[in-house]
Amino acid sequence: MRQISLDYVEPGQVLARSIYTSDGRTLLNAGVLLTPGMITKLHRIGVTVLYIKDKQFEDIVIEDVVSEETRREAISNVADALQCVQEGKEFDTKTVSKTMTNLVDEILRQKNVLLNLTDIRTKDNQLFVHSLNVCIMSTIIGMNMGYNTAKLKELALGALFHDAGKALQSDDPLRHHYTQEGDHHAWIGFNVLRKKHELSLATAHVALQHHEFIDGTGEPRGISSAEIHEFAKIVAVTNFYDNLISGLSAEPTMLPYEASEYVMGLAGKRFDHDIVIKFLRSIALYPTGSSVNLSTGEIGVVVGQHKGLPSRPIIRVIKQNREDRGKYEYDEPEVKEVDLSKETTVFIDSVLNS
Secondary structure, three states: OEEEEHHHOOOOOEEOOOEEOOOOOEEEOOOOEOOHHHHHHHHHOOOOEEEEOOHHHOOOOOOOOOOHHHHHHHHHHHHHHHHHHHOOOOOOHHHHHHHHHHHHHHHHHOOOOOEOOOOOOOOOOHHHHHHHHHHHHHHHHHHHOOOOHHHHHHHHHHHHOOOHHHHOOOOOOOOOOOOOHHHOHHHHHHHHHOOOOOOOHHHHHHHHHOOOOOOOOOOOOOOOHHHOOHHHHHHHHHHHHHHHHHOOOOOOOOOHHHHHHHHHHOEOOOEOHHHHHHHHOOEOOOOOOOEEEEOOOEEEEEEEOOOOOOOOOEEEEEEEOOOOOOOOOOOOOOOEEEEOOOOOOOOEEEEEOO
């Protein structure tokens, strides 16, 4: 499979990874033959990229740190919980807690795998996919910081519900300004979660403090490093990063390697330096299946990753770079793989859309 911009998808291509609705149900199953109507609908609901099957890359398997079933359950859990919050009802913490136990166990079993964020976002599911991504990334950082299982689960719950306040925010949930302190979604989320006796106060403080920065320039209270809970310092990094790559930020949407460089530039300023380093060593800067342009002038697709060397993946070169409007021609007889961990003079110049 390979990742491709929806703008370059053509009728007859085969979907390689399923797309889900906000409540975890399947919108389109992997293996479906894409029709013009499907492509039009995907544009309409806000999809920008897909994974498609390709005979040149049939053997590419994206290693997931969390299973598809657990992902669906987590997205469904957070969607149900936020709907309950909106309606003033109690949500089921036992079900969410069980899902977080499964998520933590799976991450611990896959601790040598770099994280590829592969969920396809729509306008409908973007908040819930964002919550799940922040949860997974934060749990991986916590694992790398040596947290025990109980502490990881507590962090995972806090990260999953870090944006709970957006369910009750009266205006645009992407807004970055507010008129009164209590209007900020961080306060709203904190006041919801702290009343849930099944959740720890640390979990609630993640919601309150995930927009705080260690230099005191964050929101809603402008507190500095010593006053910020470590869980919130972790979620501050993962929330900021996922906002950058998803278009949920005030900043222009970035590719993973661009967002990583941006986050690194804020280490020791907005974000805890050690947490940033652990984060950047855990995430694929060039996700498996993405198309790249090498410094040699060759075009290829990322087919493998190296734990600890996220900027030096394995690339399958499929053609020489030519002016072809960004599309590939697969009639080239030579196919080779370039391992950037060994080919130290070769670099990725850019990421391509198709």
